[in-house]
Amino acid sequence: MIVKHKKTLTEVYxxxxxxxxxxxxxxxxxxxxxxxxxxxxxxxxxxNVEQAIHNLKERKLMxxxxxxxxxxxxxEELVRCTGFFRQKANRLKNISRFFxxxxxxxxxxxxxxxxxxxxxxxxxxxxxxxxxxYAADKPKFVIDAYTKRMxxxxxxxxxxxxxxxxxxxxxxxxxxxxxxxxxLIVEYGKRFCGKKICPDCILVENGKM
DNA sequence: CACCAGGTTGACC
DNA sequence: GGTCAACATGGT
Numbered sequence: 081m082i083v084k085h086k087k088t089l090t091e092v093y094x095x096x097x098x099x100x101x102x103x104x105x106x107x108x109x110x111x112x113x114x115x116x117x118x119x120x121x122x123x124x125x126x127x128n129v130e131q132a133i134h135n136l137k138e139r140k141l142m143x144x145x146x147x148x149x150x151x152x153x154x155x156e157e158l159v160r161c162t163g164f165f166r167q168k169a170n171r172l173k174n175i176s177r178f179f180x181x182x183x184x185x186x187x188x189x190x191x192x193x194x195x196x197x198x199x200x201x202x203x204x205x206x207x208x209x210x211x212x213x214y215a216a217d218k219p220k221f222v223i224d225a226y227t228k229r230m231x232x233x234x235x236x237x238x239x240x241x242x243x244x245x246x247x248x249x250x251x252x253x254x255x256x257x258x259x260x261x262x263x264l265i266v267e268y269g270k271r272f273c274g275k276k277i278c279p280d281c282i283l284v285e286n287g288k289m
Numbered sequence: 290c291a292c293c294a295g296g297t298t299g300a301c302c
Numbered sequence: 303g304g305t306c307a308a309c310a311t312g313g314t
Contacts, residue, residue, distance in 0.1 A: 122296040128312065129295090163311040165298085204297045224295055241306085266295055 091252040092234065092283060093257070099282050103263035108213035112144055112179060118163045119172055120206045132159045144179035147172060171202030186211075190218035201261035205240050210215035213262070219255050221247040222262045226269025233272075233283060246251055 108114045113133065120129045133142070135158040141147045147155075155169035162168060175178070178183065179198055184197065190212050199209040206225070212220040223243045233242055238246065251257060 081300090121294090123294060123309085125294050125295090125312075134297080161311065163294085164309050165311075166294090167309060202297065222295090226295070262295090267298090269295080270292065 089247060091198050092230075093251075093261050093264065095283060096268055097260070100267045101265055103244075103260060103267060105194035105259055106210070108163045108214070111215040112141070113142055115211050116142065116147070116172065117181065118210040118215075119175065119202055120168060122168075122207065123164065124162045128162045131161045134237065135159070135161075144176045146182075147176035167202070171200075175200050177201060186216040190216070190220050193218065194220060204266060209244070213255065213258055217255055219248075219253050219258055220244075221251070221258050223247070224262075224266070224269075226272070227262070229269055229272055230265055233281060235287075 106114050106117065108117055116136065117129055117133060122131050136147070137141050139150075139154070139158065141150050141155075141158070152169055152173060157164050157171060159165050159168050159172070176284070182201045186193065188196070193216055194208050194212050197203045197211055198205070203211070209222045212218045213222055221244050223240050226252065227243065231237065236246065247261075251261070272281075
């Protein structure tokens, strides 16, 4: 874990918020829809996920019970637009079955819930944390590729758990803040110039971080 | 045509 | 502990 930045994470947050404004994340009508979206958005643009979610709702499959019983081949067609569609259709069925058989699982404490989610095939650290934060409303800071890039830009290097610990120990334990911060980082990441120090980076002032 | 997108897994070192 | 190919579609 290397930290060379001069700004605090709170200062970075304020800068991002001033620049991009409120992001209104996570777009979903129910906690279960967050779960489905979290799996579908893996390595895929959100616009493709919206289409797939629309398809699932149209077939009235956006609930754990229905989705767990859905025909795999039909599911594959409905989520095809998100890529890795065979994997995702299969994993979605299994994950849905788990949620159907464990109603109230989202009420468990954050760390316990995270551990259970990680045991599901197709749920890695980022997906688990996204579900804990956005579906269960529990404080877990989500680290994704954009977060790692932004941290690189700030001179902060580390693996997933190191970066997560860094964010969680640097910020007040605040669910709305965690939600907004991650959403802002994604927005920043989409416009990231691709270099560690980018001249037009909004986090840079006068050539300094 | 090459490359990337809001990752995860299993194999291997 | 870390690295890497495989997984697949859709957009620049």
